[in-house]
Every structure is written in structure tokens, then in C-alpha cells.
Amino acid sequence: MPTIAELSPITSQWQSLFNLYLTIGTVTGVVVISLLVVNTLRYRDRPGRQNPSDAIEEAKIPAERGTIGAALLLTLIVAGILFAITIGTMATVDLIEKPPKGTLHINVEGFQWGWRFTYPNGRETVNEVRIPAGEVTVFYVTSTDVFHKFQLVEFKIGVDAIPGKVNKIWISTEKAGEYLIQCYELCGVGHAVMAAKLIVMEPSEFKAWYEGGGA
Amino acid sequence: MGLPLPAVLPDLEEAVDVRVLVYVAVWVALVVFTVIELMLVGMPMTPITIALGILGLASLKALLIALFYQHLIGEAAWVKIFYAFALLTAVGLVVGMITGI
Amino acid sequence: MGEIPRNSLRRWLFTTNHKDIGILYLVTSLYFLVAAGALALLVRIQLTYPNMGFLTASAYNQAITVHGVVMLLWFLSPIAFALANYIVPLQIGARDLAFPRLNAMSYWLLLFGGLIAALGFFTPGGAIDTGWTVYAPLNTAKYSPQPGITLAGAGLLLLMASVTLSTVNFLVTIFRMRVKGLSLLKMPMFTWGILLTVFLMLLAFPPFAAAVLMLASDRILGTVYFLAPEGGALLWTHLLWFFGHPEVYILLFPALFALGDVLVTFTKRPIYGKKIVIAAAIAGSVLSLMVWGHHMFTTGINPVWRKIMTVLTETISIPFGVIILAYILTLVGGRIRLRTPMLFALGSIALFIIGGITGVFNSSVAIDYGVRGTYWIVGHFHFTLVGGATTALVAAIYYWWPKMSGRMFSEKLGKLHFTIYMIGYLILYLPMHALVDMPRRVYTYPAGYGWELNNLLATIGAFIFALSWPIFFLILYKSLRSGEPAGNNPWGGWSLEWLTKSPPPPHNYDGEPVVDDSGTIRITTLPTNGGHAYHEHYSPWPITISLAAFLIFLGAILFLPVAVAGLLLLVASVVGLAKEGLAEKFKIPEAPEGARWPFTQVEKVKLGVWMFLYSEAVLFGSLIGSYVFVRLNSAxxxxxxxxxxxxxxxxxxxxxxxxxxxxxxxxxxxxxxxxxxxxxxxxxxxxxxxxxxxxxxxxxxxxxxxxxxxxxxxxxxxxxxxxxxxxxxxxxxxxxxxxxxxxxxxxxxxxxxxxxxxxxxxxxxxxxxxxxxxxxxxxxx
The missing domain is CATH 1.20.120.80 (Cytochrome c oxidase, subunit III, four-helix bundle)
Structure with a gap:
């Protein structure tokens, strides 16, 4: 298996964005849950612990507690964390949505239950698509019946296949080999087996296959 | 009822005729606006202009009915605020759907 | 009707008392929990290993769909409304909800809605199998001709009728029936949570109701809203998710705010920044109506819109982050008693923190390209809805159980329950986060993608987690049979519900509760409106009207003569209801000088009509919006x-x-x-x-x-x-x-x-x- 970074620029960028979220998320989660646990243990009722000065009493509306300043501080902390990751998202989304030039365009039609691929020269394949390594391939994805999602499983990327609408997604990878394409939106009883093979070939082999018209 | 009457409309005892006049006047306005809507159809303007004109008149009619027939004009402020919020929610949905296409 | 013995079946069928209806809701929702939980176990068995043959694809799809729909709409919301029915009137010192018969009707519509949807299992093709999101055009008769989906649609329509009645009822009750001196801000947290919940419901359900109405028309009359590509998939997703995102908060708020009450009682300190928490929740509610696009990132909607939705969705984490931090600050300086309700409350906060953080991942349009439709998402929303909401509701049931039953439960068994619950929970749901690339809703998966171990773990965890529920029911059963008498206020809470007997008498308070200027709550025994002025009342019409609606839908879908019977029953019931007099017999005495801001001048029924019209405005807005959408899409x-x-x-x-x-x-x-x-x-x-x-x-x-x-x-x-x-x-x-x-x-x-x-x-x-x-x-x- 190739590593994520070798697969495709958008996959590696996606993975590093995910890792960024994961790091910040883990740190935040650990800090906040620790605060919860530490405060629970620290202020546990033990023999000798006194009631707080503003302790609640039966039949008495509780006193007010907390300040606006504290609220603003909390808001700023949460907002600051979110701001950092939003910037990462914006950079990645542009890469995903704007494919580079010089590309192979393949039309993809999802149907119950399989995938049909049409090449620029009119060549059609079903449940198997071959692309050249090292080149940008753009898939124009639609559906002939119900709502599907065209997911390139190892590449961790995909887009919805919707009747009457064409969505695009691109990859480019240096690594020849066989990968999995799978439907990721429930589309009926055949959903789990609505898969196709993505075969990445060396450019010369691809050229021979593409122009040869053989199987 | 025991509720204070809308301050904008005169007290009912002596002013019932005024009330009825207001209701009838609103009805006349509604009919006139409808007639203008009908006249706008087929005018030599772009379809968008016609559509906006007609919907503008419809909004005006809706406002008149809400203010005077539903008596919103003298209703508690929060009844109006919630009404506006519900309408805003609906409009937000429609705008979101249209611009998201 | 005359007096009905309190231990008779007729009492439970005809009751309109909020506490009885709360118990009906509780039993019903726990029944649906067990049923939908059993379906989840079937799903987990099928996924234990790659290429298992325990369920067919069709059975699997039915299991996940019914599991999802029932857990969301017939378990989580109803169990929250079980507590709301029982506790909210007590917390504001009311004798009952504003419209008791409508409240009974809400319950019966919910039950019959669940029954008609469940009937799908016995029809050819089985129950609804499209996933709970029921995406178009898979949901149309062309691709899914089985009656199971139409029956589920009818069930949803009955549920929405139930929800509409409930929302109007609770809004009017909370706005108009508080005791003297109990201003909105002084209300206990749980009542606040219900107020926000029903307000969101009022605005969020109508678009979904419109969508289901259109779907029912497509399936029964043959219209083509969801079959035509100009409407179809995108129209459905817009309407569904406009409802779907607020729905998350609709499910969460009752639980999150019940936590507030539990925390206050068991830390013995006031909520840190109660006003801030409430303001944050209001901000979150408003934002929740503007973020539905994040469920549609990969559908190819406008790119600018996708970025706006990303930012708005990340913004929505701010108020919830603030609420959680305020809850943690509440602990500081307290005197914390780790009793069973408190343990579940703390556990719920911890799990919700994780679910909230994984939610931030999903708000990113870039990450969503990868994780949409994967087990990562399944892990995320189970952390919020099971870890956050359900755990908190278990805490809330333990907390108010002594009030409802009059008896205590075993602390020892409660702690055992908590331990097994948490262990099972974590083994079940944590591994799903490692399945970032595994598709969800597949009945089988290939070996060799590294998915085997985590699926096996999840299945083991599922059985441990499932085991914790019989323990829960056993604890409650034992408590009913032989629990210590609880007394009025076993936990030392401050709010009104702890000032009356456990369980409370039918009229709730022997006297008139008031909050004086110093914030002290007193139960006065002024004869003005003395406690016994309110008698129990029963009406047969809520159940017969709901049954009639059930029969009409059943007839329309399966066998027409049944609809005629339903129609006759409906006419008879409406006449009966009208004869009862629309308000006379069921007038709930209002506290003489109750706190009614901001609707001091708006009479109860009038306020109810207005609230209903607000939801109607959104309903017609959705229908008109759908028309505009397909019109602009059509050539x-x-x-x-x-x-x-x-x-x-x-x-x-x-x-x-x-x-x-x-x-x-x-x-x-x-x-x-x-x-x-x-x-x-x-x-x-x-x-x-x-x-x-x-x-x-x-x-x-x-x-x-x-x-x-x-x-x-x-x-x-x-x-x-x-x-x-x-x-x-x-x-x-x-x-x-x-x-x-x-x-x-x-x-x-x-x-x-x-x-x-x-x-x-x-x-x-x-x-x-x-x-x-x-x-x-x-x-x-």
C-alpha cells in the first residue's frame, strides 16, 4: 500500500487537514475533560467540607453567579480555536474544488447498482475505470436513477451522484495499482456491493489500452 | 374579554362605525390591489419586473390583512416579533434553497 | 365523565392529567427504545465480521432505517417529553398544561403514528428501508414501491401533528402559567430547555412536514415532486436538513438543560452564568436554522454557500462550548455528591465534549468530502445523541424518579449500572471513529481494508451496552416494589417540584405557590383558588380522534373501507368534543397574579392560536419555497x-x-x-x-x-x-x-x-x- 502522501495531492492535503483537526481536537478534549474530572474530584463532598457561601436552599431561587467578562473570555477561547482550523479548511477546499489544467475527463454515471464510465473518445466501461499514473483525472459524476455518492475509498474523497446534476472530483496519483470505488450513500438493497475498480496504469500502458480499444 | 382594546383603533362604544369603515376601506384597497395585479399581467415589461411588481402588491395585501383584520396593529409586541421571526425563518429557507442551487 | 378509579384501564386511556400522560410517554418511549435497540443489535451482529450472512441486504436496510427513525423521533423526543409533561408544570407551579385534552391527543397521535409505521414490517417488501434520511428519489414509488414507506410517511405525519400540538401547548403553558413572581429568568434550567426545544420544534418541523406531505402525495396520488430531477434529490435534502439540523438541538436541549438542574442540586451551587448559558442556547438555536447546508456539502451546491455554511457551522460550536465550560465552572467551589444521577450527568458531559469536538471536523467542507457517509459520522452523532442526550436523560430519570414514584432506588445498583453503561458505551462507539473510511449503511464489507478489528470491538461493546439497560429497568422495578419512601425533597433541590408530595397529588400543590421579592417560594393556602379547585378530568375524544386519524391513513394506503370507518369515528369524535364545550370543563385555573411576561395581555387560547399560526407560516413558506425552487430549476x-x-x-x-x-x-x-x-x-x-x-x-x-x-x-x-x-x-x-x-x-x-x-x-x-x-x-x- 502506498502511503497517504504518495497517493494524490488532495488526499495528502485532506489527511494533513484532518490531522490538524485531530491534534487541536485531542488537546482541547483532553484539557476540557481533565477540567471536568479534576474539579469533580477536588470539590467532592468529604467529611468536613463546608457548604459554599451561595449554597442552594430548598424553596429559594438560587443566587446569580458568573460574570459577563468570564463569558466573553470563554467565547474568545472557543472562537480562537475554531478560527485557526477554519483557515486550514479554506485552503484545502480550494485545492479539492479547483483541478489543475491538462487533464483527462471521464464521465461517471451511478446506477442501481454499479458505475458506468465514459471516456472522451466514447469508450465505455462498467465497474472498472483505468487512468494513467501521474496525470490529473477529473470525474464528472452524475446518476441515472437515485442518489449515490462516488467515493474513491483509499483517496478519502468523494462527491454525490445526483440525477440531473453533474459534480466533479479530481485525483492524480503517481502510484500504479488497483483501488476501490464504492457508493457511500444508501441507494437500495445493492448499496453495499455497488463498487468499482479504479486501476491506475503506467502512462504508456494506459495509452496502449486507451487507443487499443481492447478489454 | 377584559382585555384593553388596541389603542390605535378608537374605543368601540361610540366608534363602531369608524371600525367598520376601516374594515371596508381595507377591503376596497385589497380589491383595488388585486385589480392592479391583474392589469400588470401582459404589460410590456420584463417578466421579472412584472413578477416583482405583482409579488410586491401581494405582500402589501398580506400586510393589510395582518394589520387590520388580524388586528396585529394593536397586538402585544412579542406576538409581532415572533410572527416576524417565523416569517424570517420561512424566507431564509426559501432564499437558501434558491441561492444554493 | 364521572369519577374513574385511578387503577383502571379507562383512566389510562381517557386521562388528560399531565402526570399520567408523562408516565404514558415514559413507558411508550422506553418500549420504542427496547425495540429500536434490538434492531441495532441485529445490525451489530451482521457487522461483526466481513461477509457475514446473518441478515439479508433488505432486512439490514430495514433494521438500520427503523432503528434510526424510531430512536430519533419515537424514543429521544418522547422520553424528553415524558419528563417535560411530568416536571414542567410542577416546576412553574401550574396545575396542568394549558390545554390538557390537546396534550392527551399529542400522546395518542404519537403512539398511533409509531404503530402505523411499524405495520410496515408486516406488508410485502417490509418496513421503510431507505435510511432515516429517506433520500429522494429512492423514496419515490418508482424505486421503492413497497407500502412500508408510505406507512412510515403516514406515521411521520401523525407524529408531526402530535409535535405541533405539543409545542403550542408547552409554549402557552410556560409563557402564561407560571406562578406569581417566577419570571422567565428564574425558571429552573429544565423548563428553559423545554421552552427552547418547543420553540425550535415550532419552526423546524414544518419544512419536514411539507416534505413528507409532498412525498405522501407523490406516493399516493402520483405527483412527481421528488421523481423529477428539477425537484428530486436536492429539494428533499434542503427540506430534510433544514429540519434535520435544528432537530439535533431539539433532541439535545431537554437533556442538556436537565443536566443543569442535576448539577445545581448535586454541587449545591447555582449554575455558573445561567443567563450566559441561556443566551448561548438561544444563539445556538438561531444559528441552527442557518446551517443546514453542511449536510449538503458534497451535493454540488453553490461553492460560496458551502464556505458560508462552514463558517456558520463552526460558529455554532461556540455557544455549545461556552455552555459546557459554564457547566464545568459550576462544579468549582461546590460540595459535590456523586450520587447516581450526578454520575450519569458528569458522564454525559464528558461524552458530549467528544461528540462536540468530532462535530467540528464535520463542519469543514474539506473534511466532509472524505467523511460523508462513513462510520466516522455514525460515531460522531452517536456520541452526541447517545453519549450526550441519552446519558443525560438517564441522569434526569434517576433524578426525578423519586418525585414520580415516591420511592428511592438502590444507589449500589445505580453505580453498577453506570459502570457497565460507560464501559459498553466506549467499546461500542470509540472504534467507529477509527473507521474513518468505512462506508455506513452497508450490510456487508470486504476484508482487507483494516475494518475487521474495530467492527468486532463495536459489536462486543454493543452487547455490554445493551446489558446495562435491563439493569436500569430492574433498578426502577425494584424501586417501585420495595424502594424506601422518598419524601418531598430527597436530593435537596431548590425548585418548586420538590415542595410537593412524591408523587404529587392530581392538583400538584395543596395551595398556591408564589415567589416573593426575596426569592423565597411559599405555598400559600389562600382560599382564592385553593388546591382542590382542580378536579381530575377525563375525555375519550383524544384517543378516538387519534385512532380515527390512524384508520384514515391506514385505509388510504392499504384498504379503503377502513378509511370510511375512520372518517365516521372522526366525525363522531369531533361532535363529541364540541359537545364537551371547547373550554368550559377543561379550564385549568390560572394563578391569580401569575408571571406572564412577555404575553401579559394575550389570553391563553389566543396565544395558542398565534403560536400555531407561526408554524403554519413556516409550513406554507416551505411549500411555496419548494414551488419556487422547482420552478427556477425547470427550463x-x-x-x-x-x-x-x-x-x-x-x-x-x-x-x-x-x-x-x-x-x-x-x-x-x-x-x-x-x-x-x-x-x-x-x-x-x-x-x-x-x-x-x-x-x-x-x-x-x-x-x-x-x-x-x-x-x-x-x-x-x-x-x-x-x-x-x-x-x-x-x-x-x-x-x-x-x-x-x-x-x-x-x-x-x-x-x-x-x-x-x-x-x-x-x-x-x-x-x-x-x-x-x-x-x-x-x-x-
Whole structure:
């Protein structure tokens, strides 16, 4: 298996964005849950612990507690964390949505239950698509019946296949080999087996296959 | 009822005729606006202009009915605020759907 | 009805007391939990290893779909409303909800809705199997012809009727029935949570109701809203997710705010920044209506819109982060007793933190390209809805159980329950986060992608987690049988519900609770409105009306004669209800000087009518929005006058406008005691309304003859569904008007007492306003 970074620029960028979220998320989660646990243990009722000065009493509306300043501080902390990751998202989304030039365009039609691929020269394949390594391939994805999602499983990327609408997604990878394409939106009883093979070939082999018209 | 009457409309005892006049006047306005809507159809303007004109008149009619027939004009402020919020929610949905296409 | 013994079946069928209905909700929702939980276990067994053959693809799809729908709509919301029914009136010192019979009807509609949806299992093709999101066009008859989906749609419509009644009821109750001195800000947290929940429900359910209505029409009448690509998938996703995101908070708020009450009691300190928490929740609610696009990132919607939705969705984490931090700060300086409710409360906060953080991942349009449709998402929403909401609701049930049952439960067993619950939970749901690339909703998966171990772990965890529930039920059962008497206030809480007996008497308080200026709550024994003034009351009509609705839907979908029986029952029930008198016998005494801001001047029923109209405004907004959406998406549309006669529409417009005038003149007449004017005005309104409907019938017949049929395309779908829904509102108005006319001819309305005429007018003018928009949209543009 190739590593994520070798697969495709958008996959590696996606993975590093995910890792960024994961790091910040883990740190935040650990800090906040620790605060919860530490405060629970620290202020546990033990023999000798006194009631707080503003302790609640039966039949008495509780006193007010907390300040606006504290609220603003909390808001700023949460907002600051979110701001950092939003910037990462914006950079990645542009890469995903704007494919580079010089590309192979393949039309993809999802149907119950399989995938049909049409090449620029009119060549059609079903449940198997071959692309050249090292080149940008753009898939124009639609559906002939119900709502599907065209997911390139190892590449961790995909887009919805919707009747009457064409969505695009691109990859480019240096690594020849066989990968999995799978439907990721429930589309009926055949959903789990609505898969196709993505075969990445060396450019010369691809050229021979593409122009040869053989199987 | 025991509720204070809308301050904008005169007290009912002596002013019932005024009330009825207001209701009838609103009805006349509604009919006139409808007639203008009908006249706008087929005018030599772009379809968008016609559509906006007609919907503008419809909004005006809706406002008149809400203010005077539903008596919103003298209703508690929060009844109006919630009404506006519900309408805003609906409009937000429609705008979101249209611009998201 | 006369006195009914408290231990009889008739009591449970006919009760309208909020505490009885709370218990009905509790039992029903726990039943649905067990049923849907069993389905989840079947799913986990099937996924234990790759290529298992335990369930077929069809059975698997039914299992996950029914699991999802039932857990969301027939377990989580109803169990929250079980507590809301029981506790909210107690917490604000009311004798009952504002409209007890409507409350009973809410419950029965929910139950019959669940039953009709479950019937799908016994029809050819089985129950609904499209996933709980029911995406179009898989949901249409072309791709899913089985009646199971139509039955589920009918169940959803009954559920939405139930929800609408509940929301109106709780809003009016909380706004109008608080005891003297209990301002909104002084209310306990749980009541705040329900107030926000029902307000969101009021605005978020109507788009979904519109979508299900359109789907039902597509499936039963053959319209093509969701089959045509110009409507279809995107139209459904817009409407579904406009509902779907607020729904998350609808499910969360009761739980999150119940935590507030539990935390205060067991830390013995006030909530840190209660106003801040409430403000944050309001901000979150408003934002939740603006973020539905994040469920549609990969559908190819406008790229600018995707970025805006990303930012808005990340913004929505801010208020919830603030609420959680405020809850943690609440612990500081307290005197924390780790009793069972508190353990579950703390556990819920910890799990919700994780679910909230994984939610931030999903708000990113870039990450969503990868994780949409994967087990990562399944892990995320189970952390929020099971870890966050369900755990907190378990805490809440433990917390209020002694109040409801009058008995304590075993602390030791409670702690055992907590331990098994948490261990099972974590083994079940944590591994799902490692399945970032595994598709969800697949009944089988190939080996060799590194998915095996985590699936096996999740299945093991599922069984441990499942085991914790019988322990829970056993604890409650043992408590009922042999628990120590609880006393009024076993936990040392401050709020009103702890000041009365456990369980409370039917009238809740022996006396009149008031909050004085120093914040002390006293139960006065003033004879003004003494505790026993409120008698128990029973009505058979809530259950028969709900049953009738059930039969009508069943007949329409499976076997028509059943619908006739349903219709007869409905007529009989409505007549019975009308005879009971619309308000007389069921008048809940209001506290003499109750706190009613901000609706001090708006009478209870009137406020209810307004609240109902707000949801109606969003319903028609959604229907009109759907029409505009498909129209702008379509290349061609009939020109004005081409299919629909402008003259005909104009005539109907003048008829309806005039009927509003006659309605308001009837009101003006009765205000000065002019009975003739009242009767004439009402009769004229009725005749005009009838004329409107007759004219519509003639028009429909004519265009039908000319080939503009239900199934002839999107223009027909939009026209028939939208104006049909409007026509149904006119017809419903005429039914109520017939009752009012009958009462008017018996001299039932006087100068002092004519509020029904006024409130009917509010509705009638609203229906008129809708037509004011439908006429130009369908006939002139």
C-alpha cells in the first residue's frame, strides 16, 4: 500500500487537514475533560467540607453567579480555536474544488447498482475505470436513477451522484495499482456491493489500452 | 374579554362605525390591489419586473390583512416579533434553497 | 365523565392529567427504545465480521432505517417529553398544561403514528428501508414501491401533528402559567430547555412536514415532486436538513438543560452564568436554522454557500462550548455528591465534549468530502445523541424518579449500572471513529481494508451496552416494589417540584405557590383558588380522534373501507368534543397574579392560536419555497393563463378577500352586542368559503380533463399540493365555523364573551393571506 502522501495531492492535503483537526481536537478534549474530572474530584463532598457561601436552599431561587467578562473570555477561547482550523479548511477546499489544467475527463454515471464510465473518445466501461499514473483525472459524476455518492475509498474523497446534476472530483496519483470505488450513500438493497475498480496504469500502458480499444 | 382594546383603533362604544369603515376601506384597497395585479399581467415589461411588481402588491395585501383584520396593529409586541421571526425563518429557507442551487 | 378509579384501564386511556400522560410517554418511549435497540443489535451482529450472512441486504436496510427513525423521533423526543409533561408544570407551579385534552391527543397521535409505521414490517417488501434520511428519489414509488414507506410517511405525519400540538401547548403553558413572581429568568434550567426545544420544534418541523406531505402525495396520488430531477434529490435534502439540523438541538436541549438542574442540586451551587448559558442556547438555536447546508456539502451546491455554511457551522460550536465550560465552572467551589444521577450527568458531559469536538471536523467542507457517509459520522452523532442526550436523560430519570414514584432506588445498583453503561458505551462507539473510511449503511464489507478489528470491538461493546439497560429497568422495578419512601425533597433541590408530595397529588400543590421579592417560594393556602379547585378530568375524544386519524391513513394506503370507518369515528369524535364545550370543563385555573411576561395581555387560547399560526407560516413558506425552487430549476413552465384560468383565480381571490371582510364584520358586530350582524357575518363567511371550495372543485375537474393531472409534471405537482394544502385549510376552517355558527344561533356569544369568534378570525385571515400569495404565484406569474 502506498502511503497517504504518495497517493494524490488532495488526499495528502485532506489527511494533513484532518490531522490538524485531530491534534487541536485531542488537546482541547483532553484539557476540557481533565477540567471536568479534576474539579469533580477536588470539590467532592468529604467529611468536613463546608457548604459554599451561595449554597442552594430548598424553596429559594438560587443566587446569580458568573460574570459577563468570564463569558466573553470563554467565547474568545472557543472562537480562537475554531478560527485557526477554519483557515486550514479554506485552503484545502480550494485545492479539492479547483483541478489543475491538462487533464483527462471521464464521465461517471451511478446506477442501481454499479458505475458506468465514459471516456472522451466514447469508450465505455462498467465497474472498472483505468487512468494513467501521474496525470490529473477529473470525474464528472452524475446518476441515472437515485442518489449515490462516488467515493474513491483509499483517496478519502468523494462527491454525490445526483440525477440531473453533474459534480466533479479530481485525483492524480503517481502510484500504479488497483483501488476501490464504492457508493457511500444508501441507494437500495445493492448499496453495499455497488463498487468499482479504479486501476491506475503506467502512462504508456494506459495509452496502449486507451487507443487499443481492447478489454 | 377584559382585555384593553388596541389603542390605535378608537374605543368601540361610540366608534363602531369608524371600525367598520376601516374594515371596508381595507377591503376596497385589497380589491383595488388585486385589480392592479391583474392589469400588470401582459404589460410590456420584463417578466421579472412584472413578477416583482405583482409579488410586491401581494405582500402589501398580506400586510393589510395582518394589520387590520388580524388586528396585529394593536397586538402585544412579542406576538409581532415572533410572527416576524417565523416569517424570517420561512424566507431564509426559501432564499437558501434558491441561492444554493 | 364521572369519577374513574385511578387503577383502571379507562383512566389510562381517557386521562388528560399531565402526570399520567408523562408516565404514558415514559413507558411508550422506553418500549420504542427496547425495540429500536434490538434492531441495532441485529445490525451489530451482521457487522461483526466481513461477509457475514446473518441478515439479508433488505432486512439490514430495514433494521438500520427503523432503528434510526424510531430512536430519533419515537424514543429521544418522547422520553424528553415524558419528563417535560411530568416536571414542567410542577416546576412553574401550574396545575396542568394549558390545554390538557390537546396534550392527551399529542400522546395518542404519537403512539398511533409509531404503530402505523411499524405495520410496515408486516406488508410485502417490509418496513421503510431507505435510511432515516429517506433520500429522494429512492423514496419515490418508482424505486421503492413497497407500502412500508408510505406507512412510515403516514406515521411521520401523525407524529408531526402530535409535535405541533405539543409545542403550542408547552409554549402557552410556560409563557402564561407560571406562578406569581417566577419570571422567565428564574425558571429552573429544565423548563428553559423545554421552552427552547418547543420553540425550535415550532419552526423546524414544518419544512419536514411539507416534505413528507409532498412525498405522501407523490406516493399516493402520483405527483412527481421528488421523481423529477428539477425537484428530486436536492429539494428533499434542503427540506430534510433544514429540519434535520435544528432537530439535533431539539433532541439535545431537554437533556442538556436537565443536566443543569442535576448539577445545581448535586454541587449545591447555582449554575455558573445561567443567563450566559441561556443566551448561548438561544444563539445556538438561531444559528441552527442557518446551517443546514453542511449536510449538503458534497451535493454540488453553490461553492460560496458551502464556505458560508462552514463558517456558520463552526460558529455554532461556540455557544455549545461556552455552555459546557459554564457547566464545568459550576462544579468549582461546590460540595459535590456523586450520587447516581450526578454520575450519569458528569458522564454525559464528558461524552458530549467528544461528540462536540468530532462535530467540528464535520463542519469543514474539506473534511466532509472524505467523511460523508462513513462510520466516522455514525460515531460522531452517536456520541452526541447517545453519549450526550441519552446519558443525560438517564441522569434526569434517576433524578426525578423519586418525585414520580415516591420511592428511592438502590444507589449500589445505580453505580453498577453506570459502570457497565460507560464501559459498553466506549467499546461500542470509540472504534467507529477509527473507521474513518468505512462506508455506513452497508450490510456487508470486504476484508482487507483494516475494518475487521474495530467492527468486532463495536459489536462486543454493543452487547455490554445493551446489558446495562435491563439493569436500569430492574433498578426502577425494584424501586417501585420495595424502594424506601422518598419524601418531598430527597436530593435537596431548590425548585418548586420538590415542595410537593412524591408523587404529587392530581392538583400538584395543596395551595398556591408564589415567589416573593426575596426569592423565597411559599405555598400559600389562600382560599382564592385553593388546591382542590382542580378536579381530575377525563375525555375519550383524544384517543378516538387519534385512532380515527390512524384508520384514515391506514385505509388510504392499504384498504379503503377502513378509511370510511375512520372518517365516521372522526366525525363522531369531533361532535363529541364540541359537545364537551371547547373550554368550559377543561379550564385549568390560572394563578391569580401569575408571571406572564412577555404575553401579559394575550389570553391563553389566543396565544395558542398565534403560536400555531407561526408554524403554519413556516409550513406554507416551505411549500411555496419548494414551488419556487422547482420552478427556477425547470427550463419550461406554462405561461399565465395557459393552463389555469386567470379569471377563475381572480374570482376566487375576490371571494376569499370578501369572506375575510364578513368574518371581521361579524366580530365587530358581536363586540357591540349586535347578534343579527354576528349571525349574518358568520353565515356569509361560511357561504363564501364554501363557494371558494366549489369553484376549486370545478376548476380542478376542468384542468384534469385537459390533461393537467397529478402525474403530468412538476407544474401540476406544485399546483395541486400547494393549493390542495390551502384548500384543506379552508375546509378545516369551515368545520370550525359550522360549530361557531351553531353556537351563535343558540346565543352563545355575547358582547363580553366572544373570544372564539375572534380567534377563528385570526386563522381565517391567515388562510386568506396564504391565498393572497398563491394566487399571483400560480395564476399570474
Amino acid at each position: 419550461a413552465w406554462p405561461a399565465p393563463g395557459e393552463v389555469l384560468s386567470i379569471t377563475n383565480g381572480a374570482v376566487n381571490t375576490f371571494i376569499l378577500l370578501t369572506s375575510s371582510l364578513t368574518a371581521v364584520l361579524a366580530l365587530a358586530s358581536v363586540r357591540v352586542g349586535n347578534q343579527t350582524g354576528l349571525k349574518a357575518g358568520l353565515l356569509a363567511t361560511f357561504i363564501l368559503g364554501l363557494a371558494f371550495l366549489l369553484n376549486k372543485a370545478v376548476e380542478w375537474n376542468e384542468i384534469f380533463q385537459h390533461g393537467f393531472t397529478f402525474s403530468s409534471g412538476l407544474p401540476a405537482a406544485a399546483f395541486y399540493i400547494t393549493t390542495g394544502a390551502h384548500g384543506a385549510h379552508v375546509a378545516a376552517g369551515l368545520v370550525v365555523l359550522a360549530y361557531i355558527i351553531a353556537k351563535a344561533f343558540k346565543g352563545g356569544y355575547t358582547r363580553e364573551n366572544h373570544s372564539t369568534v375572534e380567534y377563528f378570525g385570526l386563522y381565517w385571515h391567515f388562510v386568506d393571506i396564504v391565498w393572497v400569495f398563491l394566487f399571483p404565484l400560480f395564476y399570474l406569474i
